[in-house]
Every structure is written in structure tokens, then in C-alpha cells.
Amino acid sequence: MKKLLEVNDLSVSFDTYGGEVQAVRGVSFELNEKETLAIVGESGSGKSVTAQSLMQLIPMPPGKFVGGSIMFEGEDLTGKSEKQMQRIRGKEISMIFQDPMTSLNPTMTIGNQIGEGLIKHQNLSKKEAHNRAIELLELVGIPNPEARVKQYPHQFSGGMRQRAMIAIALACNPKVLIADEPTTALDVTIQAQIMDLMRDLQDKTNTAIILITHDLGVVANAASRVVVMYGGKIVETGKVDEIFYNPKHPYTWGLLGSMPKIENKDEELQSIPGSPPDLSDPPKGCPFVSRCPYAMEVCKNHMPEYTDVSNTQKTACWLTDERAPKVEIPKSAVVGGAKIHG
Numbered sequence: 001m002k003k004l005l006e007v008n009d010l011s012v013s014f015d016t017y018g019g020e021v022q023a024v025r026g027v028s029f030e031l032n033e034k035e036t037l038a039i040v041g042e043s044g045s046g047k048s049v050t051a052q053s054l055m056q057l058i059p060m061p062p063g064k065f066v067g068g069s070i071m072f073e074g075e076d077l078t079g080k081s082e083k084q085m086q087r088i089r090g091k092e093i094s095m096i097f098q099d100p101m102t103s104l105n106p107t108m109t110i111g112n113q114i115g116e117g118l119i120k121h122q123n124l125s126k127k128e129a130h131n132r133a134i135e136l137l138e139l140v141g142i143p144n145p146e147a148r149v150k151q152y153p154h155q156f157s158g159g160m161r162q163r164a165m166i167a168i169a170l171a172c173n174p175k176v177l178i179a180d181e182p183t184t185a186l187d188v189t190i191q192a193q194i195m196d197l198m199r200d201l202q203d204k205t206n207t208a209i210i211l212i213t214h215d216l217g218v219v220a221n222a223a224s225r226v227v228v229m230y231g232g233k234i235v236e237t238g239k240v241d242e243i244f245y246n247p248k249h250p251y252t253w254g255l256l257g258s259m260p261k262i263e264n265k266d267e268e269l270q271s272i273p274g275s276p277p278d279l280s281d282p283p284k285g286c287p288f289v290s291r292c293p294y295a296m297e298v299c300k301n302h303m304p305e306y307t308d309v310s311n312t313q314k315t316a317c318w319l320t321d322e323r324a325p326k327v328e329i330p331k332s333a334v335v336g337g338a339k340i341h342g
């Protein structure tokens, strides 16, 4: 499998009145061609900052790049100028956001917004871009695209706007699509339709997807690999079935415990007690230490190294150390039922 993106030891901070917020602290992962990689974690874990860093969309200042690299097709994106990034954004790497209303331009027709990138990156004429916009609206399942292409965002429903955002993002056949909580603002039925659409489109276009979500439920049927983030760090990573059926990190257990499961409809969901660490003064050791029911003395002051659970799964937890007590995965985190495809 060909690597498309390789993030190495990425660290990004924000200078605030309360001190330096270390939003992303030494994150490394890779994205292969045609795959869907999910980045999962609670609010504040650093998912969006990671995603925005890939597009160089972090406002600087207050943001600052502290270290690491983002290799895309052999070039480090962290060294690129704004002008160089403008040639990459939309053309090579595209992004869709949680709330299309704030990312769509309310004063421009949907057709012109889709056409903009085509004219800029692919030198299409206005007429060609208009026709391609109609095709793209059809591709993302918008009925009556000839009429819709002339309309404005406020004339679209929430689900339709997200479809239009996807059309804009895919217009120039990017190699990577970053979807940051693409369905969070939508109701459950529409969420499922949008996720189905993204899967269908990926089959047709072969675009690799980075799916950012706080909801492991969304991941099960959408992703092939998962990165679990907490407190600005990756705590566990693996193939989707490894993360669901053989998770090793207590934070992953917590996320699985707070996910509704088909077979236990009546079971109470366990939310993870406590709150995430203050990233302006992050813990010296494991970021999860203050909420982890299994925390040991060593966890307070020493960040665990990554342990290989398999060739494809890694976890950063002291429980994997041979000196640690043997802990069974809690019942609440056991996922049964339907096989996950991935």
C-alpha cells in the first residue's frame, strides 16, 4: 500500500493569556492510498488542530508549529508558504467541516462555489465549470441539479448543504479528503446517509479519507484504521477490528463503554468520569492518569512508550508492561454483535 501522508512527531501549541496550550504533542501517523483513517477522541483532544495542521489552516499567531513534519508525496507541508499551500488545498487535500453553513459562502451560488476550484486549479472555462458543478451535484445525490446549481446555501437543507460541501471538496479529485465531524450537526438519519455517500464516493474516486469524530459508532462502518487521541497525544492506534475487539488502552475502553451497542439496548451507557487535562499544564506522564481507574504510580510521571500489540496495533499504556497487574477489559467495553467491516 502506498503511503500518501506521513505525520511525524507533530507538535502544535497556542499562545494564550493562560499560557502555552499544547494542543498537539508529538503525534505520528500515516495515511495510505484509498483508505479511511479515523481520528477519534473527546472534545479538546487535539483532533481538529491535527487536521487543520495538515492543511496549514492553524491561525498563527496565536498558533505555533513547535516541531515535527507532515510529509505529503515526499514534501514537508510544514515548510510551505501560504501561496504554495493554496495550490495544494482543494486540489490535493480538501476538507469538509462540521457546519457547512459557516464554511459555505452565503452570497455565492452553490454552482459558483463548486466551480471556483475547477476554474482555479483545472483551468476550466466558466461554462465547463458550471456543467461540471451540475455533474458533481448529481454525484452527491442532489435531485434536480440543473436548478439547484443556481441556488444559494440558505435554500438548501442541512443534509443538502453537507452534500454540496462534499461536492466542492471533491471537485478537483483530491488525493486526501479530511472530514472534520462531517455529520455531527445533522440528525441521525441524515448522518447515516452522508456516511453512506462518503463511502460510495470513495469507491468511485479512490480518495483517501481522514475522518475526525468523537463518535466511535460512526467509525465502525466507515474506517479501516483508527487513531485514538487524548490530551494532545495518540494513546492507541490499530485496525478498526483491533480497536473494537481487542482494545488495550483504558481510554479506548472508556470510549467503547460510552458507545450505544445494538445487543444491549437497555444497558446504561458509561460515560468516562472526570474531565480532560489542562493542556496549558499537561501531566508529565500519561495524559489519562487522572481519569484512569487503573492508574499506577508510574503513570503520573512517565509517559509510556508505544507497545506493539500486533503489526498494526500500538498502545501507550503502562498496563502492557510485564510488571503491571493483569487487568481484564471491562464488560462495558466489550463489543459483540455484527462484524465490523473495515
Ligand SMILES: Nc1ncnc2c1ncn2[C@@H]1O[C@H](COP(=O)(O)OP(=O)(O)OP(=O)(O)O)[C@@H](O)[C@H]1O
Pocket: 014, 016, 021, 022, 023, 041, 042, 043, 044, 045, 046, 047, 048, 049, 050, 059, 062, 063, 214, 279
Ligand atoms: N485558536 C486557539 N487558541 C487557543 N487554544 C486553542 C485554539 N484552537 C484550539 N485550541 C485548544 O487546543 C486544544 C485541542 O483542540 P481541538 O479543537 O483540536 O480539539 P478536538 O479534539 O478537535 O475537539 P472538538 O471536537 O471540540 O473540536 C483544546 O484545548 C483547545 O482549547
